[in-house]
Structures are given as C-alpha cells and as structure tokens.
Amino acid sequence: MTGPILTVDGVDSGYGEVQVLDDLSLTLGEGEIACLVGPNGAGKSTVLKTVFGMLTPWTGSVRLGDREIGGMAPEDIVRIGVGYVPQTENVFGSLTIDENLRMGGVARDGGLDEVVTELYDRFPILDDKRDANAKTLSGGQRQVLAFARALVMEPDVLLIDEPSAGLAPNTAKEVFDDVETVNELGTSILMVEQNAREGLGISDRGFVLDQGTVKFEGEADSLLDDPEVSRLYLGGESRR
Amino acid sequence: MAQILQYLANGLVFSSIIILGSIGLSLVYSIADFANFAHGDTMTLGAYGAFVAFGVFGGLGGTVLGLPIGFFLALAVGMALAAVVAVLTHVLVYKPLDTDSIGLLITSIGVAFVYRAVLQGTFGTDFLQYDIRRSGPIPLLLDTLDVAVTQRDVAIIVSAAVLVVGLHLLLQRTTLGRKMRATADNPDLARVSGIRTDRVILVMWVVGSALAAAGGVFLALYSQLDPRIGFNILLVVFAAVILGGIGSVYGAMLGGLLIGMLHELTPLLSDVGLPISNAYAPAVAFVIMVAVLLVRPRGIAGDMT
Amino acid sequence: SGGAPEDGGGDGGDGGGGDGESTDSATDSGSETYTIGMVDSLSGSLSAFGQRNQRGKEIALDDVNAVGVGGGTLEISQQDDQSTSQGGVSAAQTLVNQEGVPLLIGTVGSGVSTAIHESVVQNTDVVQISQNSTSPNLTNFPDLLRMPPAGKAQAEAISSLLSEDGNESAALAWINNDYGQSVGEAFIEAYDGEIVYNEPHDQGQSSYSSTISSMSDTDADAWVFITYQPEFATMSQEAFDLGVTDQAAWYGGDSVKGPKVLESAPEGSLDGMKAVVPSVPQDAENYQAFVSEFEERFGEEPTSWSAYAYDAVIVSALAIEAADEFTGSALMEVVRDVTRPEGEEATTYEEAHEILANGGSPSDVDYTGVSGPIDLDENGDPVGLLQVFEVVDHAYESAGFIEG
Amino acid sequence: MSTLDVGAYSAREKGVVGLLGALGAFLLLAVVTGFLAPAYLLYLVGLSAMYMLLSMGLNVQWGYGGMINFSVAAFFGLGAYGTALLTASGSPISGGVSPVIALFGGLGLAAVLAVIIGYPTLKLRDDYLAIASLGLAEVVRIFILNESQWTAGSAGLTGIPLFFSDWPILGDLTYPYVFYVGGAPLFYTTQSVVTSLLNVVLVTVIVAAVYLFLRRIHRSPWGRVLRTIRTDEDLAETLGKNTFAFKMQAFVIGSLIMALAGVFYSHLVLFVSPQDLQPITTFYVWVAVILGGTGSDRGAMLGGFTIVAIQQGTRFMTDTGALPIGAAPLRLMLVGLLIIFIVRLRPEGILPPERELIWPDSLGGGRDE
C-alpha cells in the first residue's frame, strides 16, 4: 500500500446552518476497501456527500492523492476518477435501465458499449429488464442498478452508500463479491454499510462514526473483535 | 368532404404554430420544472425580432416556398434573439432564485410582464405586419381537391416540420435528449453521473425559446403582430402541453396537433347535429381536453418517454 | 368664471358667462391650472385604441393650451384601465376620489365605461365623457356622455345600405363584447333581409378561419363585420387565403376601417367593401388640419378613434371655459350646450373659445369637431353624421353621407 | 432553515408587523394632512380586503391541500354574478332580491360549481388539475358571455344596489355625498365616504370571520391531513384518509371564500361583466398567495394587500400628469420587476407558514398565534 488516495482532513460540514460533521478526518489507502459504520444519523452519508462535492466542506480539506477536491463540483469529480452511489434516489426513474447505465458513462471517452455489455453479464437481473423504466424496478433491483451505474466509469475511487440495503441475502452476497472484485481490479472503495459485520468483513479498514466524528478506527478485523464496538454499533450477530 | 379537408388544412397550419410553441414550453416544464408563463411573450419577442430583422433583410432577392429569403434570415434572427434573451433571463432571474416550481411560475409571470412592457414601449400596441405579399390559394389544390391552401400555409407547415424533425434528430442522434431527461428526472444524480447540468439547462433554454420564437414568427406571419399575440395563445399552448403529457416532447407535439385541430374543427360539430356556436370553440377544446385527461390522467403520452 | 379647484368658486372677471357673468379670468390670473382626469386603455386588449386616443389627446391638449382655458392651462391627469372593468374602476377611483377631478374623460370599452359610471361617477359631482364607447347601452345613462355616436345609428345605416345594394341575405360576424353584441343586435333588428349566419367571435384570437369558413358555407349575399381592426385584418387575410373574398359583398362598421387594415390586406382583396363610419365631411377644414397635424406628428393617418379623443378633450375644455365654476355640476350644466346647434358653429377650439371669451353664453356655441357635429342630446349621445366609404383600387373613397 | 420555528413570533414576523404598523401610520398621516382622500383610502381598503379573501380562499386549496386551482376568477365571478343577478335592477332573470339573501345565492352557485368542477378534476394531479380548472373556468366565462338571455352577456349587469341598501338605518345613510361639519364640507370628496365606510365595515367583518374560521380549521388534524395530501396523497390514503373527500372539502371551502369576495365586489363596484372572469385575476391572486407565503393564512392576507399595493402604488409612480407614451409599459414593467424581486428576496413568501399543524392548545400554553 502506498500513500492514501483519499484524505479527509479536519472537515466540518452540514446542511444549511446545521453542522453534521465535526472536525472529521479519515484516509483511504490506495487499493483499500474501507467501511464506515455507525448509528443512523451519525453522518456517514454526509461524509460521502462532502467528499463528492454534493456538500462543500466548511473547513478542512478533502484530497484525492495530492489534489484538493473539497468544493469541486460532482460532475468534475467524476471526471477525475471518483464514482459515487448515493443511498437514496440513486436511479433515474423515468429512464430505462439501459439509459441509466449509459448516463453513468457520459463522462467516458469511449468504450461505453463494451462496459455496458460487461455489466449486463455481471448483473443478469438488469439484463432481463434493459428497456424497463427504472421506476418499475423492485427495491433490490434498483439498488443493483445504482451500483452498476457507478461502475460504468470504472473509477479509481468508489464511494458507495449502503450497497446491500434492501438486497436479498443471495444478491447481497453477490454485490459484496462484486465490491471485492472491483477492488481487486484496482479501485479503492469507501463504503458505508449498516450491515456492519458483512461490510467490515470484506474491508481492510473500518471507521466507526458517531455524531459526526470518528469514534473508532482501525483494521476491520480488530474492530469486529472489539467487544465495545460490537455492543454499541454492530449488534449481536451477522444480519444475514 | 372538401369541407372537412379544408378544416383539416386550416387545422394543420394552426397546429404547426401551436406545436412549435408547445415543444419549448414542455422542455422548460420538464427540465426547469415549472410552468413558464413567459413563454407566450418569448414567442412575441421572437416575432418582433424577426420583424426588425426583416426590415433589414427583407429586400434580399429570391424566394423559398413562396416567401422571400430575407424572411428566413429574419426568422433565424428572431430565434437567436429569443434564445439570447431566454438565456439571459435564466442567468439573471431564474438561476439565482432559491424557490420551488410555483415560485418560479410566479416569477415567470413577472418576467412576462417585463418582456411585454419592453415590446409595448418600443413598438406600441398597434398591430404590425411583415411586409410580404399574400398570394391567395394555390390554384392546383383548389382545382383538384377544392381545398384552399396558400403557399404561406405550406411554408409554415414545412418550416415547422423541418424544425420538429431537426429537434427529433438532435434528441435521438445525440445524448442531449437523454441528458435532458436525466436532468429533469433527478438533477443531483445527473451531476453525480457527470452530466454538466448547467449546460444542459442552457441548451434547453436555447432550443425551447428558439422554437417558441419560430412559432411566434409564424403566428405573426399567419395573422399579424402585436405585443399580445404570444400571451393570447399561451393558454392553448399550455393545453397542448398538458394534453400531451408534461415532460414529453413528443407528447407536446401530439397535443399541439390535437388542440390545433380541435380548435379549427369546431364548426364541424354543427354539421354532425350539435348546434354549438363557434364562440364555444375554445370551450369545446377545453372540455375535450378535460375529458381526455379524465381517461388518461397524465396526458396522452403520459408514461411514454 | 373658471375658478381653480382650491377656491371652488367663481372669482369674477370680464367677459360673459352662461349667466352673463364673466367666464374668463385670463386677465387677472394667467396661471390657473385646470386638472381633469382621463381614463384610457393603455394596456390590455384595447390598448391599440388607447394608443390612438393618446395621439388625439396630445394634439387636443396642445390646441387648447395654445389658446388657454379659463385663463389658465388645461392639464390631464391620466390613468390606465388595463382594458378591464376592475382596472377602470380603480383608475377612476384614483382620479375622482383621490385627485378630485370634476370631469373625467373615460374610457374605451363600453363595459369599462359603464363600470366606471356605476361604481364611481353616479351620484357624485363628476362629469364623465367617454371618448370611445359606442354601445347603445350607454344611452340608458343620460349623465354618461360620449363622443362617438351610439352604434345603433351605424347598424341601421349598414342595414339600409345592404338593402339598397339589393342584398337579400346577410351573414353577420360580431365581436363578443358589449360593442359587438349591441351593434349586432341593432343590425338584426333593422335589417329586413334574411340573416343566415349570426355568430360572435372572441377578441384576440390568432385564427378566425373557422368563422370565415362557416360564413363561406352560407350563400349569403352580404357579409357584415362588426369587429375591430386586428380581428378584421386577420379575417380578411384568411378569406383571401381561402379564396372566398369575392363570394359576397362585404360591409362593416367603423371599427373595421383603417389604414392598417388596407395595408395588411392583399392588394385589391377588399375592393368593393363598404364601411359606415361616423365622420364630418372629409373636406371640412378642421378635419383636414387635424389630419395633417396628425400625419406630421405620428407619420400616419388618424382613425376616427383619435378624432373622438381629440373632441373629448376640446369639449371638456369648452365646458370649463363656459362654466361658472370648476365643479362637476357646473360643468354638467354647460357641457351639452357648447356642442349644440342653437349657437354659432365653431369648428376649432380657438373659434369656440373666442365666442365664449367674447361674452357668448354656452348655448351661443355649437362646437363641430373633427369627428362630427357632436350635438350631445339629453341622453349624452352625439348626433353623428355617418359617412359611407367604399374600397376602390385599394383605397377608401367616400361614397356619400347618411344622417345619424 | 434548520428547525421549524414553533415558538413565538419570529424576527421576520415582527419586522412585517412593524412595517405594516408604519405603513398604517403613514396612510393615516396622509389622510390627516390631506394627501390621501378618505374615500379613496376606503376604496383601497375594500379592494385589499377583496384580494385578501381571494388569497385566503386560494390558500385553502393550494396552501393547505396543494390543489393547483386556476379557476379563481370563475368562482369570484360566480359570487359576483350570483348576487348581481338576484339584486340588480338590470338583471335579466330576477333582480330586486335583498342583498343579504342574494349573498347566499352567490355562495350557493359557487358551491354547486365547485362540486361540478371538483368532481372530475380533483382526481387529476398537480399541473393537470391546473390546466383542467383553467379550461373549465374559461368554459364558465364563455357561457356567461354567450348566454345573454340569463346573464345579460357582454353588456354586464348594472343597477346593483349597495349591500346595506335595504337595511333600516344603514340603507338611508348611503347617499349623502359630502360630510358637513358646521356647514363646511369636512372632506373634499365626490363619493360618499359613508358608503365606503359601510363597505369597509362589511368586508372587515367578513375577512375577520373567515380568518378566524380558517385559523381554527388549519391548525387542526384536518389541516394536517390536507398538508399530508399536499406532499403525498398515497401516504394519506394508506393511513386511511379519504383524500378525495378532504380535497373536496378544501376545494369547496376555498371556492366559497372566493365567491364571498365576488359578492362583496359586486356591491362595492356595482357593475359586473364577463370581463371580471378573465384569467388575469386568477394570476394576480396566485401572485398574492405566493408572495404572502404559501400555506399561511396571515401570509395570504398580507399577499392580498401587497398585490393591491403594487397595482395601485404603481399608478401613482407614473401619475405625473402629462404622461409620456411609455407610462403603461413602464407600469407593467414595474409590476413585473416587483414580482421578480419579491420572489428573489423572499422565496418562501413574506410570511411563510412556520408553525406545525398541531392543535394549538394541546402543545401547552402561550402557543397561540
């Protein structure tokens, strides 16, 4: 592992005048999968939104490699190799599956058809419904589509907000496998997961967020083994 | 029979104008997400732009479709003017606003007033006309089909068709149409996907207002030009957009065709034994529109894309 | 004597008034300002009329102030009625209740004039003179004066013209407002031929081809248009486009005649059309002077609407000149008299002013305006002289006069 | 906005109240010093009150329930025609009925039409409802315009009595034109201040009653259900709320208030014509509601006032006697710019609804508006 590919350094951020993140710092090493866990409303999604330019950090910096990206517009951040799967409203309801995927690749220079074909192979659930409007998809199908849309850009860094929410156990496993595959192909991943045990299970490192700051961080395995973390944040057993 | 053909021919000309107006309105409706009450006045603006330009280019020789070439140049100027004004309005007025779609709607009423005030202040309220000779019905059609259609009518229909086909190609052959729909659907996600929504919105304004301007120019060519022509026709254009199904460009075209036809076909009602006076023509169009909406609550092209 | 509103009473002077007392205070105070009100349609659907009114008013104001009124100057405080009755009432409220004008010129639309009369003017000390309203309904309000003759006379004139020309059936298209409805009704009443088509149309539509198509479906000998210029321009063009201009003889009321209409109609397409228009003899000197002044200033021929507005201002000024004091009731007493035939005919403000200034009583003056003899009757309607115009070689030509 | 302000008056409201107070004082001063004629001021008050009613009515439909009703002018017109047809001497069908009874005629007509228009269209969503209602309003207007045997058509109705014309004392008070104090006219005025004053009293009572009524039904479970319908009809349905019934109630109530404005207008202006049903009135009322603050009853009142202030205020800005040709366009532009600026500066309206729709007393003391 070389230096961090993504650095969040002393960031305050929030919505309007409401502060959510409080002096938050974390790093994502090149080639790593890192998982953010924590209670509802802890600020996990807010971290991703701030990194991706949906929110502007009030203070502090966000860097991709050495480049400052805090406050850059999302459409520009996509172009320097970051992808993002939002937690909610993550598909274009009135566009077909195929159009959704192609929209994921508007910033690509070429090879769109190949990637899309490849993605259909990987997610047969989508292949069956190429021409259906995304709003007709079931909750789980939507989630898969949202994930696939972000992959079209083949980003260097992928931010995923709760990839497994609403997925059936078998589909969830597939998606986690895919996350790992994507990671092996060279994408560094920062993931938020409520299915914390599974999420940490495939991660290299973990961060426990509470009330806008990082409460615990470390190797994913050590967090899983930490009884206090388990009790406070992870729940008794695996959820699947 | 000739009677019906004649009404249909009238309807087609009128529809062409409505269609041009409704496309732009529908684009703004779906992408900027508000009912733009300044759209009618954008049409008027284009018509006046072309009027001034025609004063300059009018003398250019040669004719196309029976209209002087200068007219088409003037048309282009009118379209460009409307596009520039619309973009400026977007940048200066709509974009900085922090409000919802109804707030935008109300703002657009204010914008409409300002456009109209400028036109009225500059050109007065009396009606004007493009200085182009009328040539009467085309003899061939009159003799064979007993339908009176003028070269001007043909020019309007053909030009509208060219513009509509052009737009169709633009939407189908480029990703623009899809980007527009994506932006309309979920602007945040569009940006996340890398779509430069600012640009898409600008292009939308350009395309929508240029087409509106074309509609305005043809409207003025068809009847005459005064500061209220666009506003007077706005309700009908709205009806077309809604009837077609908000957000669907093709629906708007269909709605425009239908409303234009209905408007011109009212006299037929008395032929089929419904003694309804022409004074009720707009009412009939509206009642039919409401009836269609009851059957298809989201317009004809409701769920079509 | 023309007292200022502030002192509200006659202040004496030389020259004869209605009661033999002075009406001219020019000698003792030359700087009185008499403010009257004007409600006009500056925006909205009737604003094209309003705009023509403005031109007539401007010329009239200059003509009056060149000579002076009541020893001072005339000022017109103006408000826009937005072509709606709500707007008209608000405009009149501002002028009457806030600014306290004793005389109100207003307005274009017959409905709007009625609204102003009903809600602001009636039972108050204010004179209302409508510059443009022609609806016969206004005859029912004797204290609502107006410059254009009631449309009834016109309708009757058109109908007799039709019969004279041997038309046995007529198709009638009328604009759907107070003016169109009432003139249309008057025509139907007067006409003894058969009416084969009788339909209203809305103002401001972009297309009237369904109206034209329906008319051409009938085999009427004559088509009668009671509508406004833009609407008629559209109709005539559509008729030309449909190739039906020669199908019947065309007739129209005052509002369909105008240079713009001819300009916009294809060469020759209107030839043979007859329009009945209230007017003075075209060769009258005052009218000629008005036309040339108008053309010089605005680069186009005036329409009758500008002439009415012009005369409305002149008559108001004369009333001020003739009245004892600058109040509604005093003005009302004399306003009819200055227009009536008992007196000496005066065709310009200057002439009329002279008579009054030289001690003439209100009834010593018979102002004959640029729009016609005026001669306001007890219902506040002018006695119009009607002129028939025919389009010959794409120009209007006078084809005789009819007494209104 | 972080949290919804559920507390006492916000700074913004205090500002608005202060501003209104200052404006009132200014107007009063203007009257005392003779700059503003009382009769005119009273007319303005009447007009404002009429727009307040219209805005409050629309606010019930749009602000409470999210129904985009573009037929305001039609309901206004029905109220106006209802009472006019019954009372006016120029009425083709009846005339001569006492205004107090005619009031109910106007309201009845509006209620019937509200149900007729509402039944098919309230099932439509958002913008589809907007255009459908606009279309049906046009149908009503065209009907009134063309069926002159019942409505007098485009000529309009004249001879409408004052509202109190047949009342024992008030009726007799209506025609002295000038107020004399010790033999000298107190006001230089040409129309009866008494008449205007009576109108103002009448409309103040109506506005106050409507406001109190609305305040109660708005901050209640009923209002809350409507607010839910406004954002998500399906949600309200799942929770067992008969959304159609709720919408219909709000639609009818709103329409009745608009009709009430129409009734008042009839007796204020004493002339009605199909022109009064032109859609432009509808647009102005919409502007009023949005400027005032969608969903807020006080906002609607303020919006109604604001729109009259804009309309009439711009009259004076351009009223310089010898007007240039550009006076009307100038005014049009001013009105347009004012609308744009107010939305820009106050995107949520001047007095946005800040409180929760929870029955005031149940939250504990001191929470009333």
Next chain:
Amino acid sequence: MSEQSLVSDGPILGKDDPVLRAEGLEKRFGGLVATDDASIEVERGTITGLIGPNGAGKSTLFNLVSGFYEPDAGSVSVNGVDVTGRKPHEIADQGMIRTFQTPRKPEGMTVREALLVGPHDQTGESIIPLFTSPSTVEQEERRSLEQAQQMLERFEIGDLATQPATDLSGGQMKLVELARGMMAEPDLLLLDEPVAGVNPVLADKLAGFIEELNEEGITFLIIEHDMNFIMRLADPIIVLNQGSVLVEGPPEAVRSDERVIDAYLGGPSE
C-alpha cells in the same frame, strides 16, 4: 400448525382466524407477471414474515392487498370483509395499514407532525367538531402527541421531533415511516423492509418493540431481508418466489429448506 415442523409446499390456507386473506392474486405489467396466483393468509395475533428474492413480487403483493394496484385476478379480504378493488383508504378503514419500502417524505412537516397523521379516525379530522367539541379534539391531540414523543424516543430519534421531516438521514426516514404506521394502531400492520438501512443495534431494539406491540394485539406481516431480524420475530414465514408462494413454515424449517436456500439465501446459512 405450531406442531408442524415441516414446511408446506405453497401457502398454508384455511387458518382459523385470518386478518388478511388473499386468494389467487395476479398482477401483470405488460408481459411481466409480477404476482402469479399468489395466495396468503395472515393469522390473527401472529408476526408473519414475507421473504423472497429481489423482484419476487413482495412489494407488489403489498400494493395489491392495500389497494394501490388493482389485481388482474384474485380477491382480498380483511377481517372477513371482501375489499377487492376498494380504494386504499377504504381498506385501511378495515384495520390494515401498510408502510412503504421507500420512505415517503412529507414536505413542510416536522417529524412529530408527520407521526400525528398516523392515528386513525381522529375527531379533529372533521370540520364540525373543531367548533362544536374542541375539547375532545384537544384531548386526542395531547394523547397522540405524547404517544408520538414516546415512540420517537424508543426509536432513538426523540431529539428530531421538531425537525423538518425531510431533513433526515436515510435510516431515520425509515424509522419515521415505521413509527407513523405504528401510531395508527391497526389490527394488521404491513411493514415493507422496516429495518433496511437501520443500524443493527437499533434494529434489535425495534424487534423487541414489535414483539411488545404484537403482545398487545397487533398482527404483523413483515417483508424483510435481514435474516437475523425476521427469523427472530416471525412465525410463520412465507417465501415468495417469482410471484407466487414457494413455501410457508416456521422460521428454522424455512431457513434450512433447500428451495429457499437456492432461490434466496444462496449458499449455506450461517
């Protein structure tokens, strides 16, 4: 029933006292059959689980029984009343309330206000009592308000009570959606993935809460992919696959059923 340890092929029908009975429901979208001859019964007093692969038709089934979709075939009855083809609110009136998989966002409302819409048949929802019996309205409001606050506290979002209901995190929105459904206190509550996106520690607590409510007499039908949660709570569990019921049975048996593992769990369960 309770003795039976084997899973049944297809649904178990003919239960003693079903709150909800759906028979032969079918729903097509164009060529796609989302629900195909699906029948289920929910026995009063139970917490019934509904699981199945993504796209199996679970949410569609909810939409059918709650009146949001019109079935192409089949019938639905609630508390013995046939409600096929009725409007959603009429079905809700029969005592069945549902939540949505994608939480609804009530704009312009505070969190507690959004909860207060929940209770069924509030006196203050009619206009006349607002004037004739304001005190009843007030009492009801007080009660609901108290209940709402308690509920929010249990869901660990008590401090959000006066926040705008739209300014919430994804998980918080799900919690509000759930809480509102509970406020209605229906006979039968249909929950569509109540704890998707909810923190596992809180999810455990919610499970406890649902059990409590169940003991107080509310019947539940719950769609959930969180095996831990649904296995702990539900008995029986119905498995839906490709639009119809694959099996039904007690949780442990279902979990180890080959067909379920194949179609849904994917590999041996932990």
